[in-house]
Amino acid sequence: MVFNVRDSKLTIRENYPHEVEVIEHIWIPMKDGIRLSAKIWLPKDAYDQPVPAVLEYLPYRKNDFTAIRDSIRHPYFAGHGYASIRVDIRGTGDSEGILYDEYLPQEQEDAIEILNWLEQQTWCTGNVGMIGKSWGGFNGLQVAKHQPKQLKAVISLCSTDDRYADDVHYMGGNILASDMLWWSSTMFAYNARPQDPSVVGDSWFEQWLERLEKTPPYVETWLTHQHRTDYWKQGSVNESYESMTVPVFAVGGWADGYTNAIFRILEHFTGPKKGLIGPWVHEYPEVAIPGPSIGFLQKCVRWWDHWLKGVDTGMMDEPMLTAWLQESVEPAVHYEERPGKWVFEDSWNHNSTNTKHLSLTKSGHLTRENTQEAPIALTSVQQHGLYSGVWCPFGQPGDMPSDQRMENGLSTTFTTDILTKPMSLLGLPSVDVRFSCTKPDALLAARLCDVAPDGSSTLISFGMLNLNHVNDHEHPVALEPAKEYQVNLQLNAIGITIPKGHRLQLSLAPTYWPHAWPSKEEAVVTIHTGKGTQLHLPVRSEALIKPMVTGLLISLKQLLYYLKKFFEKNHAIVVLITTS
Incomplete structure (x- = not known):
């Protein structure tokens, strides 16, 4: 598993409206005594003017494996007026405890405790959003199902609403031989790494040995549940679509293995929802291939501004689904770009086509x-x-x-x-x-x-x-x-x-x-x-096709929102719009 951070310094700006302070490590206590390790990017003026928080909650070791990508995206959110928090899940990275499996109820309970902790911080307004790709996209939806009062919105990338039928373990009831074993082995290898002694202190060795002894090979559990049992229903939010009232922005790519759920989310979730599908692989849209990539972090800030700050960014006036309609290409084992055009749907259900x-x-x-x-x-x-x-x-x-x-x-x-x-x-x-x-x-x-x-x-x-x-x-x-x-x-x-x-x-x-x-x-x-x-x-059909934009995706209200943002900071902006 790899993360694409190439050209990030060229595509993601580093001068922000808010000066950013980095808190390299802070412990978040759980009610059973376990402590979760967090890193926080905070607007320096948040101590005087509290801000909403954005939480990314992952098992992928914030101090090494995701450190580079975290250093790119989280400062962006903090620089635009959000406390951006990256937390290692219980039993992973520098957090204490053992990770016994994916998406356990314990993981969701811990997340709700994190939300409670954030609400109590003097620099936080108590409004929180969750963002994540893959695992972090899953648990954003799973926590939203509980409807915690602090959680105002979710951005879920490359995820699913159905852990059995539409994930890395089984496809159509068949063992996904190509992916189940390597994914289990990958997580087992991640958790075989020790915690950072500079974070946990002298106890790192004992905690490491405990993690080595107690972390199970997850594939054994997955293979004992070969049909859709309660094991898979737990954490599958399609079991209770009526509970999905928290606003969700669902994002994916045609080249990824996790795209199907976006259509189900748009059709069945009862709360506000938006969908975005590009030509991309399992990666964030601002750096993903095949291109074209987009200014995805700007879209995230618009989503957060609307739901966490109450700013009318125009995003909810836009079509429910934005999708890159690909053109035909010759078969190839790698694509840098996929030609096509953006198309839009104001609503989605199985009768939309x-x-x-x-x-x-x-x-x-x-x-x-x-x-x-x-x-x-x-x-x-x-x-x-x-x-x-x-x-x-x-x-x-x-x-x-x-x-x-x-x-x-x-x-x-x-x-x-x-x-x-x-x-x-x-x-x-x-x-x-x-x-x-x-x-x-x-x-x-x-x-x-x-x-x-x-x-x-x-x-x-x-x-x-x-x-x-x-x-x-x-x-x-x-x-x-x-x-x-x-x-x-x-x-x-x-x-x-x-x-x-x-x-x-x-x-x-x-x-x-x-x-x-x-x-x-x-x-x-x-x-x-x-x-x-x-x-x-x-x-x-042609009768259903909405206006198509081949250049920058932007509405008048969105343009005014950006102009206001930039001129408030004495910046000039040039917007190039091309339509077909």
């Missing part, structure tokens, strides 16, 4: 016409999936899927006619499949590809389903040989325009290594075309 339904034919076509029933035994080759890229890209060379022609030859494909006009897709595609199987255990993987006139094939979405979860993820069943079943397989969210002259291709297979752990026995999965077997595409 015109769903296009395509039937599968025995001859391998995708068509809008009704098709006759016919059995098709899917090609089964265990190597299928080797060119799929990584599940959660961080932007390293080789992260992205390569040309899918080899993969297509190891699966059963269904292809549209050549498109006579562009087709824009925005949302969550899925495929309904009627199937039968020769074994009691099997899986189904689906890939959606953009096929260019030269035959090159770019992966634009994929999904997997453990077919034993034919009813749901809580109650798996053994399949009866030859019996026909009906399932819906959800594919990952997409935002792309397929150009005229290209074709869309759906590929199905009962294997997808290394993403999916193989079935116990090789099974012949037969799909049945006709009624019950269709691909569903979230088509964004």
Whole structure:
């Protein structure tokens, strides 16, 4: 796991409206006697004029692993009038205790105690926001579910509302072989490092030994919960959407493994919400690739100013969803940029797009016409999936899927006619499949590809389903040989325009290594075309398209907000706006 901080000094300003003081270390006491280690960036005038606080709450060791990125982002918030706090979670970094697993109730209880502690500080107004990417995006949502009075807003990046179905452990009920083990091993290695003696003193050695002895390998627990038990429901905020009343700004990227939840958040959270999706990997948008990057910290300050200070920044007047609609590109294992344009939606639900339904034919076509029933035994080759890229890209060379022609030859494909006009897709595609199987255990993987006139094939979405979860993820069943079943397989969210002259291709297979752990026995999965077997595409028609901006995203109210901010400090500002 890596963090991108390249060119940060060039892209993030360092002269701020408020002079910043850094408190390198402070202990935050918990009611059971454990102390959490925190670092604080504070406006120097906060002692006389208290400010709201922004909390980032992570297990990633603030004194070394995240030190560089923390030194870039937290001073920015402090320089704009916020006490910015970075806390090591219990049992990680320099904090005391043991981290027994991810997202435990103890972690959430500690967070609420941190909020109470912040409210009591003389330099804090008592209004607090939480921000975080990945783990910090998860726990921001989890704490918001408790509705603590101090928590006024959350910025959640690269996160999920469903720990079982949409995280690093399982996908569609399949063991996520490519990521579950490395992630568990990574966290185990992080927690094998000692605390900083300059922070904890002479007790560091004893605490280190205790941490080594008591920190478990998390993968053992994850593998004992292979379906959606109460273990996974805890910390999954989709269990009670009605509790999600705290304002949430959900952010992600098309190249990341954590994008699907943004659409569910916008549809189901009951409180104020905004969504932002760029072309990015698992990284902050101001430094992420593929580009274009954006001035994300400015957007964060606008969000905080609105919810923590009561300033009308115009942000809540803007569309609910801002998304980068990507253009078609040649397949490559690395992209520095993804061409496209920004598009907007004032609201979102599953009816926000015109769903296009395509039937599968025995001859391998995708068509809008009704098709006759016919059995098709899917090609089964265990190597299928080797060119799929990584599940959660961080932007390293080789992260992205390569040309899918080899993969297509190891699966059963269904292809549209050549498109006579562009087709824009925005949302969550899925495929309904009627199937039968020769074994009691099997899986189904689906890939959606953009096929260019030269035959090159770019992966634009994929999904997997453990077919034993034919009813749901809580109650798996053994399949009866030859019996026909009906399932819906959800594919990952997409935002792309397929150009005229290209074709869309759906590929199905009962294997997808290394993403999916193989079935116990090789099974012949037969799909049945006709009624019950269709691909569903979230088509964004021209009639639904809002104004598109190819340069700086800015509204009149937002422009006035920035002008007021800058002229208050005797700065001049030049704004370049280009529209299509």
